[in-house]
Amino acid sequence: MTLADFIISIIVISVFLIHVMYVQYFERKTIGHMQARLGPMRVGWHGILQPIADSLKLFFKEDIIPSQSDKPIFFIAPIIGVIAGVSSLAVIPLWETFSIADLNIGILYILALSSVGAYSVIIGGWASNSKYSFLGGLRASAQVISYEISMGLSLVGVMMMAGSANLADIVKAQSEQWFIIPQFLAFGIFFISALAETNRVPFDLPEAEAELVSGFATEYSGMRWALFFMAEYAGVFIMSALAAVCFLGGWSGPDIWFFSYVPDVVWLILKVYAFVFLYFWIRSTLPRYRYDQLMNIGWKILIPLSLANIILTGLLKIV
Amino acid sequence: MFFAYFAGMLTVLSVLVVTRRNPVHSVLWMLVLFVHIAGLYLFLNAEFMAAIQIIVYAGAILVLFLFVIMLLDLKKDESVRKFQNQWFLGLVIGLIFMVVLVSTASKITVIPPLGEYSVDAIKSEGSMMTIGKILYTEYLLPFEIASLLLLVAIIGAVVLAKRRIE
Numbered sequence: 001m002t003l004a005d006f007i008i009s010i011i012v013i014s015v016f017l018i019h020v021m022y023v024q025y026f027e028r029k030t031i032g033h034m035q036a037r038l039g040p041m042r043v044g045w046h047g048i049l050q051p052i053a054d055s056l057k058l059f060f061k062e063d064i065i066p067s068q069s070d071k072p073i074f075f076i077a078p079i080i081g082v083i084a085g086v087s088s089l090a091v092i093p094l095w096e097t098f099s100i101a102d103l104n105i106g107i108l109y110i111l112a113l114s115s116v117g118a119y120s121v122i123i124g125g126w127a128s129n130s131k132y133s134f135l136g137g138l139r140a141s142a143q144v145i146s147y148e149i150s151m152g153l154s155l156v157g158v159m160m161m162a163g164s165a166n167l168a169d170i171v172k173a174q175s176e177q178w179f180i181i182p183q184f185l186a187f188g189i190f191f192i193s194a195l196a197e198t199n200r201v202p203f204d205l206p207e208a209e210a211e212l213v214s215g216f217a218t219e220y221s222g223m224r225w226a227l228f229f230m231a232e233y234a235g236v237f238i239m240s241a242l243a244a245v246c247f248l249g250g251w252s253g254p255d256i257w258f259f260s261y262v263p264d265v266v267w268l269i270l271k272v273y274a275f276v277f278l279y280f281w282i283r284s285t286l287p288r289y290r291y292d293q294l295m296n297i298g299w300k301i302l303i304p305l306s307l308a309n310i311i312l313t314g315l316l317k318i319v
Numbered sequence: 320m321f322f323a324y325f326a327g328m329l330t331v332l333s334v335l336v337v338t339r340r341n342p343v344h345s346v347l348w349m350l351v352l353f354v355h356i357a358g359l360y361l362f363l364n365a366e367f368m369a370a371i372q373i374i375v376y377a378g379a380i381l382v383l384f385l386f387v388i389m390l391l392d393l394k395k396d397e398s399v400r401k402f403q404n405q406w407f408l409g410l411v412i413g414l415i416f417m418v419v420l421v422s423t424a425s426k427i428t429v430i431p432p433l434g435e436y437s438v439d440a441i442k443s444e445g446s447m448m449t450i451g452k453i454l455y456t457e458y459l460l461p462f463e464i465a466s467l468l469l470l471v472a473i474i475g476a477v478v479l480a481k482r483r484i485e
Contacts, residue, residue, distance in 0.1 A: 073347065104445045108370035115378025119350065122385060126343060134389070141386045145379055152374070165447055 030280040061222035073127035078227035081120030085234030088113045093168040095264035106167035118144040125216035136215030140206035146298035151193035153306035157186040157313040171250035180247040185309045194239040201283040240275035367446040
């Protein structure tokens with residue numbers, strides 16, 4: 001690794017973290033307008049400086065540590081989440097010739113890191129030594145196991161169509177037709193599983209605030225709590241980017257008129273934000289599922305459907 | 320150099336896994352251990368194996384371990400001594416085996432001829448492609464038998480769980 005690679009990685013990560021910071025503003029504005037409110041308005045023009053004010057506040061807040069907690073694990077839990085979320089970014093191809101690491105196992109790498117990221121929620125809930133946190137952690141572990149299977153299986157269809165697990169090759173394989181058309185079933189399964197994997201509404205049972213105060217994050221405060229939030233939004237971005245790359249043709253855009261002069265990375269970012277908007281839209285529309293319903297959807301509907309999708313894709317490939 | 324680091328860390332981490340009082344700590348050290356094993360695979364140019372190691376072992380099996388351990392009430396076990404009195408005898412036997420193993424392994428001089436799957440051959444078409452091809456052509460029968468065994472295990476688990484409810 002040369003110095004240039006190192007500097008490029010730092011730049012990409014910094015830009016990504018700014019996006020992660022501002023996506024919370026985007027979320028509050030979106031949900032605000034959907035509920036006929038204005039959202040943040042006070043800090044700066046239309047509240048544009050709100051994320052900076054929030055980060056400053058969280059940074060200087062007291063970091064409360066429960067006296068009965070398991071301290072090393074309590075400290076490390078949110079950090080695992082952030083590292084897993086940010087390092088997934090390495091394999092996302094931002095434009096045709098650029099991704100930080102061009103791995104042949106790109107999809108598997110993201111799946112592996114998302115399963116490691118789940119540990120932050122599980123052990124964070126356990127180490128807090130509080131009933132609410134503990135229940136949140138337990139729910140997270142069962143949920144992650146169930147939905148990882150359907151998510152992995154739904155991406156198998158994409159890998160079969162592209163004949164590769166390299167994300168850049170997958171985008172190149174979509175030059176004629178986006179995979180969302182032949183793989184619409186896989187797309188639906190993937191999106192629902194991604195909602196559950198990132199603990200978003202309607203599957204945010206690990207932090208169900210009506211029953212569990214704030215679930216796994218109950219005992220966290222200040223900067224560590226902010227790290228949990230960063231990990232969650234980084235996960236939202238990574239899953240949206242994966243959906244954009246695997247189903248919507250990644251960096252490719254319309255090749256007509258002045259659109260062909262727009263840089264490729266802009267198309268990718270637009271697609272990612274379309275998915276992020278969908279996440280927020282769903283959050284302000286749907287109520288939370290019950291826990292047994294969550295398990296039923298995962299095991300009895302999504303996994304059989306994704307297996308059927310693999311068989312269908314195989315038949316399609318033979319014909 | 321890399322190998323020395325991984326080998327040393329794997330040994331230290333394994334010892335940490337079996338000596339922790341708190342079972343959750345054991346599982347977490349095991350997670351670090353699995354990540355190191357994946358690192359060793361990467362070092363050996365087996366990127367597919369490394370990814371599968373993390374997804375299957377760290378992502379699924381260890382989460383199940385954690386889930387079960389968290390549900391059990393292990394407060395009592397923590398105060399009980401973890402090791403039996405035979406540990407010294409075990410250590411001696413283990414050391415003898417290690418001496419025998421090292422002395423024989425260092426005497427092996429015959430190097431078998433290299434197979435057709437050299438590092439370059441695998442790199443040219445990707446480790447995932449190579450493993451898939453071999454698994455579904457040469458080793459199709461063992462593969463099918465292994466999957467059948469797993470199916471039997473799943474059915475067995477379901478039968479046992481059902482009986483307990485009634």
